[in-house]
Amino acid sequence: MRKNIAVGNWKMNLSFDDAKALVSELVKVDVPDNTDVILGVPYPYLAQMNEMVSGASKVSIAAQNCHEKEKGAYTGEVSTGMLSSIGINTVILGHSERREYQKESAELLAEKVNTALAAGFRVIFCCGESLTTRESGQHFDYVADQIKDSLFDLDASAWKQIVLAYEPIWAIGTGVTASPEQAQEMHAHIRKQLAEKYNQDLANDTSILYGGSVKPANAEQLFSKEDIDGGLVGGASLKAADFSQIIKSF
């Protein structure tokens, strides 16, 4: 059975002290059964945050990025080997902000995914269309292509390490959430792609998260949809009370 997952993506927010205060609250949350909580933490805080969650079996820490090469002369970059060596084994890849601002292409993302999987990581892979793409009616094909272009060379066995996150760009940080029906419709479409390319069991076993202005007021409605297995949460994951409530919404 696929897992419910609440991921907090802190992005480039929080001081070290604020981060410690937030995590010290989150480790006290009574996480529902069959649910994982993952915190996407800035690089400098990873080791400390990982230490802080070590006693909370359902809470783990993820990096927000990794490099596609294993090591070498890449000033400012961080490898999967470095992350593993401090106990980090989950990474968020393909976020629309990195696709846009760092110009990460489908090919580069495929390379990053392969590197991360080879290092034994779980990958939270993001996809999602812009408003223009949705308004042109191309959103289903666009999202399917994002998944095909970066993930469909993988063997079926690799999918045990993949979590998908559908994040429509028009809903990120805007306060505009996709309606539960809009999100469900896209999630079902994504699951259908997996069933057609691989098989129905693999499709059923893959967690697909929704991201884009998830908050306490809408989490329960979103998570109650058949194909929505949790959330990738930005702004609301920075406040202990809000994120705790989202975690309890399953």
Ligand code: 13P
């Ligand atoms: P918001 O929840 O702030 O809209 O961000 C969503 C997101 O991009 C999470 O990765």
